[in-house]
Amino acid sequence: MRIAEVIGTVTLNRWHPSLGGGSYRLAKPLSLNELTGQAKPSGEPLVVYDELGSGIGSRIALSESREAAMPFYPEVKPIDAYNAAILDAVRVQSPHHD
Amino acid sequence: MDTIMQIGLVIGTANATVKHPSLEGWKMLIVQLLAADGKSPDGDPLLAVDSMGAGLGERVILTSDGASTRELLKSETTPVRWTVLGICDE
Amino acid sequence: MFVAKVTGSVVSTQKVKTMVGQKLLLVEPYRLDEKDRTKLVTTGRTFVAVDTIGAGEGDFVLITQGSSARLTPETKSLPIDTVIIGIVDTVHVDNGCVFSRNE
Numbered sequence: 001m002r003i004a005e006v007i008g009t010v011t012l013n014r015w016h017p018s019l020g021g022g023s024y025r026l027a028k029p030l031s032l033n034e035l036t037g038q039a040k041p042s043g044e045p046l047v048v049y050d051e052l053g054s055g056i057g058s059r060i061a062l063s064e065s066r067e068a069a070m071p072f073y074p075e076v077k078p079i080d081a082y083n084a085a086i087l088d089a090v091r092v093q094s095p096h097h098d
Numbered sequence: 099m100d101t102i103m104q105i106g107l108v109i110g111t112a113n114a115t116v117k118h119p120s121l122e123g124w125k126m127l128i129v130q131l132l133a134a135d136g137k138s139p140d141g142d143p144l145l146a147v148d149s150m151g152a153g154l155g156e157r158v159i160l161t162s163d164g165a166s167t168r169e170l171l172k173s174e175t176t177p178v179r180w181t182v183l184g185i186c187d188e
Numbered sequence: 189m190f191v192a193k194v195t196g197s198v199v200s201t202q203k204v205k206t207m208v209g210q211k212l213l214l215v216e217p218y219r220l221d222e223k224d225r226t227k228l229v230t231t232g233r234t235f236v237a238v239d240t241i242g243a244g245e246g247d248f249v250l251i252t253q254g255s256s257a258r259l260t261p262e263t264k265s266l267p268i269d270t271v272i273i274g275i276v277d278t279v280h281v282d283n284g285c286v287f288s289r290n291e
Contacts, residue, residue: 001144001145001177001178001179001180002142002143002144002145003112003128003142003143003145007220007281007282008220008279008280008281008282008286009278009279009280010191010250010276010278010279010280011276011277011278011279012250012274012275012276012277013274013275013276013277013289014241014242014274014275015241015250015273015274015275016240016241016260016273016274018259018260018261019273019274024189024250026220026279026281029142030142030143031139031142031143032109032130032139032142032143035128035143042222044190044219044220044231045219045220046189046190047189047190047191047250048189049189052116052117053116056282056283061112061114061117061121061126061145063177063178063179064179065179065254065255065256066164066254066255066256067164067176067177067178067179068177068256069256069259070174070175070176070177071118071175071176071177072175073174073175076259076260076261076264077259077260078252078256078257078258078259078260078263078271078273079189079252079256079259080189080252080253080254080256080257081189082177084117084118084121084177084178085112085114085116085117085118085121085126086114086115086116086117087112087113087114088113088114088115089111089112089113090110090111090112090128091110091111091112091128092109092110092128092143093109093110093154093155094109
């Protein structure tokens with residue numbers, strides 16, 4: 001899992017019948033410098049399936065690829081990014097400042 | 099799926115109240131994988147589940163082995179990929 | 189997942205047996221405009237995706253990539269890694285609308 005910051009929401013007009021129930025968030029994965037506030041979040045956001053109710057500005061645990069679909073096992077859903085946790089506190093000490 | 103073992107530096111911790119049930123009761127570490135020079139970050143920091151009691155500034159071995167993650171967390175449906183396999187002596 | 193625009197379809201008569209009957213579309217991933225975060229812009233990349241929900245040219249769609257693309261009854265035995273799983277209605281960023289299907 002990576003840490004990502006939620007910046008928006010995506011709604012669907014139509015979806016694969018196995019989906020539904022969750023909502024879709026736009027989120028940017030954070031690099032070390034972005035996490036420590038030394039750089040502004042940049043890079044392409046991705047769309048994350050969210051069952052936990054994250055909001056704009058939430059920092060989430062972003063599960064990707066095959067693991068992202070594991071919460072639905074043995075059902076299958078074509079999900080490659082999943083919100084595994086809404087983080088209350090993130091404490092980071094940059095290794096460059098040791 | 100390929101299993102990968104990596105060495106990373108523990109740079110922080112994260113807490114969550116609202117989370118997938120398989121994360122209940124586990125400590126989450128923030129681990130930065132390092133490039134070949136042993137200093138520069140390689141990729142984004144990762145969230146890893148820790149059962150070893152690793153601390154800030156320690157180097158840890160991470161594994162992405164799905165079977166051992168499911169066994170450790172006692173969950174067939176966990177979205178977790180990385181768990182701490184060991185703490186490096188130095 | 190990510191948002192992409194359907195830019196065309198692909199017709200292939202000679203293809204592996206498992207792909208017979210599969211609808212293939214050309215898609216172009218879009219990203220948030222870095223500067224003013226008020227619109228989606230093309231990434232300039234393009235690739236082929238399997239359509240499971242009846243998307244058409246001009247639609248903005250949601251795409252899943254990697255092994256998760258095979259996690260549907262329609263695609264589970266296909267040699268594919270990119271699938272269209274939804275048609276996008278709206279995209280909001282920082283509480284402002286950056287894409288709406290009806291505009």
